[in-house]
Amino acid sequence: MSIGNSPEDERPFEDVSKEARPTVGRALQQARIAAGLTVDDVSSATRVRIAIVHAIEADDFAPCGGDVYARGHIRTLARAVHLDPGPLIERYDAEHGGRPAPTPAAPLFEAERIRPERRGPNWTAAMVAAIVAVIGFVGFTAFKGGDSGNDAKSQVAEGATPSAKSASPTPKKDKPAPPKSEPSxxxxxxxxxxxxxxxxxxxxxxxxxxxxxxxxxxxxxxxxxxxxxxxxxxxxxxxxxxxxxxxxxxxxxxxxxxxxxxxxxxxxxxxxxxxxxxx
The missing domain is CATH 2.60.40 (Immunoglobulin-like)
Known part of the structure; x- marks a missing residue:
């Protein structure tokens, strides 16, 4: 009589790993068939295009346009065929690299801490700019005044009778656009x-x-x-x-x-x- 494990205890364990479970697309397809729904029915109920439904059931997520849209389609289709979307999303993340890690907050605070202090306004530069502006305004006014005097003298010599061409033309009235009517x-x-x-x-x-x-x-x-x-x-x-x-x-x-x-x-x-x- 031997003491120890019996041959039955040495039998290999059954494979119950995650790989034995159906893929995301296969699980959605099986649930749809079990619910008695066609691809057209699921597309009409979820507004997900028929081509995308077929691609997802074949585990081809490229037509979704990115991981964010793929997760949204998986969640929508799972609810339409009465499945819990949580495990399917977790399996998708595990097979496609998972969700992107959030940006750590520490570097943001470091950047805020080493930001240079604000300096006060440069009053010297502001005063110089103001003086230059005043000098320019005075020169422009004097030059403009001389031109106005010459124009007045010319107008007296030539006479102040306005010509017919100087009269402003009467603006034409634009015809209102006919209203658009709906088909009747x-x-x-x-x-x-x-x-x-x-x-x-x-x-x-x-x-x-x-x-x-x-x-x-x-x-x-x-x-x-x-x-x-x-x-x-x-x-x-x-x-x-x-x-x-x-x-x-x-x-x-x-x-x-x-x-x-x-x-x-x-x-x-x-x-x-x-x-x-x-x-």
């Missing part, structure tokens, strides 16, 4: 009857929008800034996704859409030929 129901005549025309404008703020034709071809996918507008046209149907519908004003086939969109609401809309009707 009368614009229906300008819209082609055999096509569907959709104008999207952002008078109240910026909003991400996506527009596709009846074949699913992407017409536009991006941010519409405040004051900008886009017009889309198709032979039968236009599909829209509005990231912030409250900031958008729509004109379909020349008619203004009076839907009461709420700020921050995501709206999916479809418009066809004829009168504007939400599909």
């Amino acid at each position: 129901d009368s614009a229906i005549a300008a819209a082609p009857q055999d096509k569907v025309t959709v104008q999207v404008s952002a008078p109240n703020g910026r909003s991400w929008i996506s527009a596709k034709d009846h074949n699913g071809r992407m017409l536009f996918d991006g941010l519409l800034k405040k004051g900008e507008s886009k017009t889309f046209q198709d032979s039968s149907k236009i599909n829209l996704i509005l990231g912030d519908a409250g900031a958008i004003q729509l004109y379909v086939n020349g008619k203004k859409i009076e839907d009461d969109f709420q700020p921050g609401a995501v709206e999916r809309l479809t418009y066809t030929k004829g009168d504007p009707e939400v599909g």
Whole structure:
């Protein structure tokens, strides 16, 4: 009978290191699939571009534009798929060098301590400058007075009758610019009857929008800034996704859409030929 560890105690431990855990992108992809969401659904809910969602799920963070934006996208996508973003951010920092260390405060205080003392104003230089200015002003006044006397004598010799050319011309009144009017129901005549025309404008703020034709071809996918507008046209149907519908004003086939969109609401809309009707 031997005394000591049994063979079962000498079995190797299972690998439970951090490397065994899924990557940040893999964890986000698995959580999205488990939640029954597509990449389009996550992009619409978070306003993160579809290409960036695909890149992050493939652990490619270069399209994010930097570590700060990458952390923000990871946090947004994690919340959309019901994950705790804290462990994912920590894993990202561990794999990409961590957050930059804060600047120590000691050198700042040292720089403040060795700053030279302020000296008082140089009154001698100020007095010299003032004397030079007074002398220059006196000389200029005397010279100007002599020129004025000569001009007066010339005017008496030639006569004081003003010529017709010296009269100031009557200023012309500028015509006021015609006021810009918004598209109204009368614009229906300008819209082609055999096509569907959709104008999207952002008078109240910026909003991400996506527009596709009846074949699913992407017409536009991006941010519409405040004051900008886009017009889309198709032979039968236009599909829209509005990231912030409250900031958008729509004109379909020349008619203004009076839907009461709420700020921050995501709206999916479809418009066809004829009168504007939400599909």
